[in-house]
Amino acid sequence: MPDNVAYFHAAYAATIALLIGYAVSIVVRRRRVAQRRAQRATAGGRGA
Amino acid sequence: MTDPTRGILVSAWVIARKDLAIEFRTRSAFLSAIVFTLLSIVVFFFAWDPTAVGPLDLAPGVLWVTFTFSGMLGLHRAFAVEARDGAMDALLLAPVPRESIFLGKLLANLAFVLGVQTVALPAVSLFYNLPLGAAALPIAGVLVLASIGLVSVGTLFAGMTANTRMTELLLPVLALPFFIPVVIPAAQSTADLLAGRPLADVFVWLRILLAFDLVFLFACTVAFPFTLED
Amino acid sequence: MTPAPTGSAPAPTAPTARTGIDWVAVVAALVTVAAFVRAIWFTPPDLLQGYAQKIMYVHVPTIWVAFLALGLSALAGAFWLFLKDPRLDRFAESSAEVGVVFTTGVLITGPIWAKPIWGAWWVWDARLTLTLVLWFLFLGYLVLRGAIDDRELRARYSAVVGLLGALLIPFVHLSVYIFRTQHPMPVVANPEGIQMPAVMQVTFFFSLFAFTLMYVAFVRARMALATDRDALEDASTAER
Numbered sequence: 001m002p003d004n005v006a007y008f009h010a011a012y013a014a015t016i017a018l019l020i021g022y023a024v025s026i027v028v029r030r031r032r033v034a035q036r037r038a039q040r041a042t043a044g045g046r047g048a
Numbered sequence: 049m050t051d052p053t054r055g056i057l058v059s060a061w062v063i064a065r066k067d068l069a070i071e072f073r074t075r076s077a078f079l080s081a082i083v084f085t086l087l088s089i090v091v092f093f094f095a096w097d098p099t100a101v102g103p104l105d106l107a108p109g110v111l112w113v114t115f116t117f118s119g120m121l122g123l124h125r126a127f128a129v130e131a132r133d134g135a136m137d138a139l140l141l142a143p144v145p146r147e148s149i150f151l152g153k154l155l156a157n158l159a160f161v162l163g164v165q166t167v168a169l170p171a172v173s174l175f176y177n178l179p180l181g182a183a184a185l186p187i188a189g190v191l192v193l194a195s196i197g198l199v200s201v202g203t204l205f206a207g208m209t210a211n212t213r214m215t216e217l218l219l220p221v222l223a224l225p226f227f228i229p230v231v232i233p234a235a236q237s238t239a240d241l242l243a244g245r246p247l248a249d250v251f252v253w254l255r256i257l258l259a260f261d262l263v264f265l266f267a268c269t270v271a272f273p274f275t276l277e278d
Numbered sequence: 279m280t281p282a283p284t285g286s287a288p289a290p291t292a293p294t295a296r297t298g299i300d301w302v303a304v305v306a307a308l309v310t311v312a313a314f315v316r317a318i319w320f321t322p323p324d325l326l327q328g329y330a331q332k333i334m335y336v337h338v339p340t341i342w343v344a345f346l347a348l349g350l351s352a353l354a355g356a357f358w359l360f361l362k363d364p365r366l367d368r369f370a371e372s373s374a375e376v377g378v379v380f381t382t383g384v385l386i387t388g389p390i391w392a393k394p395i396w397g398a399w400w401v402w403d404a405r406l407t408l409t410l411v412l413w414f415l416f417l418g419y420l421v422l423r424g425a426i427d428d429r430e431l432r433a434r435y436s437a438v439v440g441l442l443g444a445l446l447i448p449f450v451h452l453s454v455y456i457f458r459t460q461h462p463m464p465v466v467a468n469p470e471g472i473q474m475p476a477v478m479q480v481t482f483f484f485s486l487f488a489f490t491l492m493y494v495a496f497v498r499a500r501m502a503l504a505t506d507r508d509a510l511e512d513a514s515t516a517e518r
Contacts, residue, residue, distance in 0.1 A: 001328045004394035008329035011390040012318065015336045015383055019310070019492070022379045026499045033506045040513060201442070208435050212425040222418040222439065225411050229449035232457055252456055260449055267445055271438045274359055277431070 056151065059144035063152025068159055070129055077125040078163060081118045085168045088114045089175055103176035108239040111172050112231050115165060115191075116198070120220055122160040123202040126153045127210035136210075140276065150203065150272035154265075157199045157206075165191050183241040186250070190241070193257040194234035197264055201226040204268040208275050226264075233257050300502075306488070306495035313481075313488035321481040333391040335481055339489035340383040341409075347377030347493060348416055352444045355437030364508070365501075367433035370440065371423060372500035374416050376493060381413045404454045411450050415443045429508065 071078055092110040130136040139149060169191065173180050180187065202223050209218040233253035240250050317335040324331035351373035358366040388406065389399040400406065419439050426432040474482065 001323065001325055002330070002394065004328045004330040007390050007394045008323075008332050011333040011387045012314070012336060014386045014390070015340065016314070018379065018383050018386070022376075022496065023499075026496070026503055030499070030503045030506060033503065033510055037506070037510055037513070040510070204438070204442075208438070209422075209425075211431065212422065214425050218418075218422060218425055221414075221421055225415045225418065226442070226446055228411055229446065229453040232453040236457065236460070256449065256453055256456070263445060263449075264442075267442060271442065275434055275438055277434075 052145075056145050056148045059148035060151035060155060063139075063144070063149060064155035064159070067126065067129065067153065067156035071125070071156070071160065077122060078160060081121045081160070081164050082167050084121060085114050085118045085164055086171055088117070089168065089171055093175060103178055104242055105239075107172055107176045107178055107242060108235045110176070111168065111238060112194075112235040114168060114172075115161070115194075116224075116227055116231060117220075118164050118168070119161045119195070119198050119202060120223070122157055122164065123199075123206040123219060123223075124216065125160070126157050126203060127207050131210060146273040146276060147269050150207070150269055153207070154199055154203045154268075157203050158195060161195045161199055162192065165195070178242060180242075183244070186241050186247055187238055190234055190237050190250075190254070190257070193254065193261060194230050196261040197230045197257060198227055200261070200264045200268045204272055204275070207272065230257065230260055233260075300495070300498060302491075302498055303495040306491040310488040310492050313485045317481050317485055321478060324478075327395055330391055330394040333387055335485045336489075337384065337387040337391055338482070339486045340380050340387060342486060343489050343493045344377050344380035344384050344409075344412075346490075347373045347380060347497070348412060349444075351377060351416075351419075352440035355433075355440035358433055359437045364429070364433070367429075367436070368501050368504040368508070369497070370433075370436060371504055372497045374419055374423075374436075374440075375500055376496045378413065378416045378420060379496075380493075381409060381416070384409055385413060402454065402458070404451050404458065407454045408447065408450050412443075412447070415439075415446070419443070429511075 089110055092106070092113070096106055098106075127136070130139060140146070169180075169187065172178070202219075205219055205223045205226075209215045209222065212218055233256045237250035237253040237257075240253075241247075313335075317332055321332065321335070323329045351370045354366045354370040354373065357363075358370065388409070392401065393399050419436060422439060423432055423436055426435065
């Protein structure tokens with residue numbers, strides 16, 4: 001059996017990092033939009 | 049020919065003539081495209097070791113990379129001339145089918161690109177010491193076939209990116225993936241023809257080019273009205 | 279004030295995506311973790327290819343999701359042209375982004391597998407080139423979307439690019455295929471003929487299932503983001 005464990009580790013690590021990174025990016029972007037909505041709501045409330 | 053088709057082509061011709069008249073009077077884009085082409089041909093020569101890579105192996109790649117990018121310069125021009133003073137809106141109000149606007153722009157772009165190529169091909173032949181000889185006519189045929197495909201996709205995308213931020217950057221990013229299956233057959237058949245192979249050897253490539261032209265000429269003409277607001 | 283984490287702010291006029299725990303995402307995450315655990319610790323390595331063969335359990339499902347995502351994105355764009363439903367465009371946008379992320383994964387894990395098995399990181403084979411072109415195509419698609427503010431115009435243009443992209447695929451495949459037959463390159467062993475033992479097959483299909491669930495979860499979350507963003511835009515323009 002050829003010794004290529006390092007490639008296996010590298011590929012799995014890269015895939016896991018990519019998936020987690022993308023999930024985090026969606027969460028962060030959603031949170032940012034939610035914050036902007038909240039800011040608008042309070043600012044709008046004071047302004048009106 | 050049926051009447052509506054005839055009408056579309058006639059108005060397309062009028063629009064193409066208008067664009068070419070503007071270009072002919074200013075000559076700015078055409079001249080800069082030619083200078084750009086000549087410059088690239090010269091710069092590319094020094095990018096390789098001429099003793100290691102023969103000019104015969106180099107020339108087709110140089111020719112096609114140069115055409116691809118100089119074509120892009122011309123494509124910008126097509127809709128840039130309509131950007132000022134709401135000219136595009138006026139064009140859309142004109143009582144012509146929208147397919148005509150697209151085909152007219154396409155014809156003008158085709159003339160532009162072919163004009164650049166009539167300068168570039170002899171220049172490559174001169175600078176790379178490659179007498180074209182009997183291959184000149186078939187290579188010109190390849191150039192025309194490839195240009196139709198490039199210009200069909202390019203004109204559609206130029207019209208779209210003209211309405212976006214970062215027009216200049218977006219057109220190559222969008223259009224270059226579409227140029228891959230044009231440049232591969234074009235460069236390969238140019239290389240074969242320059243090497244003196246018979247025309248029958250490049251038929252497989254010419255068929256791909258022809259199919260690409262037909263599919264994308266039709267698809268882009270149909271798609272263009274969809275890119276305009278109702 | 280401290281910004282509310284999720285949507286507890288008084289909702290403006292426009293509808294927003296549902297907030298709270300997305301159970302589809304939770305299930306997808308659990309199943310994916312299970313699939314990874316099974317592939318890493320409970321599946322034996324291949325006798326001929328060694329541990330590198332296990333890359334297949336993430337690589338092939340990633341390809342499947344990437345192509346599914348990009349294909350559905352183009353399809354949704356086509357339907358949008360006729361139905362003009364903003365949800366279709368948001369789906370096209372979300373599926374394209376997820377597709378680009380998974381195509382990136384394909385382009386990362388592919389070479390890592392190819393190096394030990396084929397002996398080369400990259401080969402200009404028809405499938406590899408096609409994957410690369412698709413990646414470029416949909417990166418361009420996302421850049422185009424980012425460069426247009428008008429929602430209707432953005433949807434139109436995206437739909438057209440997606441449809442033309444679908445037409446492009448056979449041409450790329452054909453021209454690269456003929457290029458390869460005319461310029462023979464170092465022949466690489468084709469290990470796909472290997473018969474998979476049952477234990478490996480179970481891992482493979484489990485992983486395929488997990489990645490498909492993940493696709494659904496990602497697209498749902500991404501669509502929720504698009505819905506919220508559009509609602510925020512609507513509220514801002516309504517105020518002006």
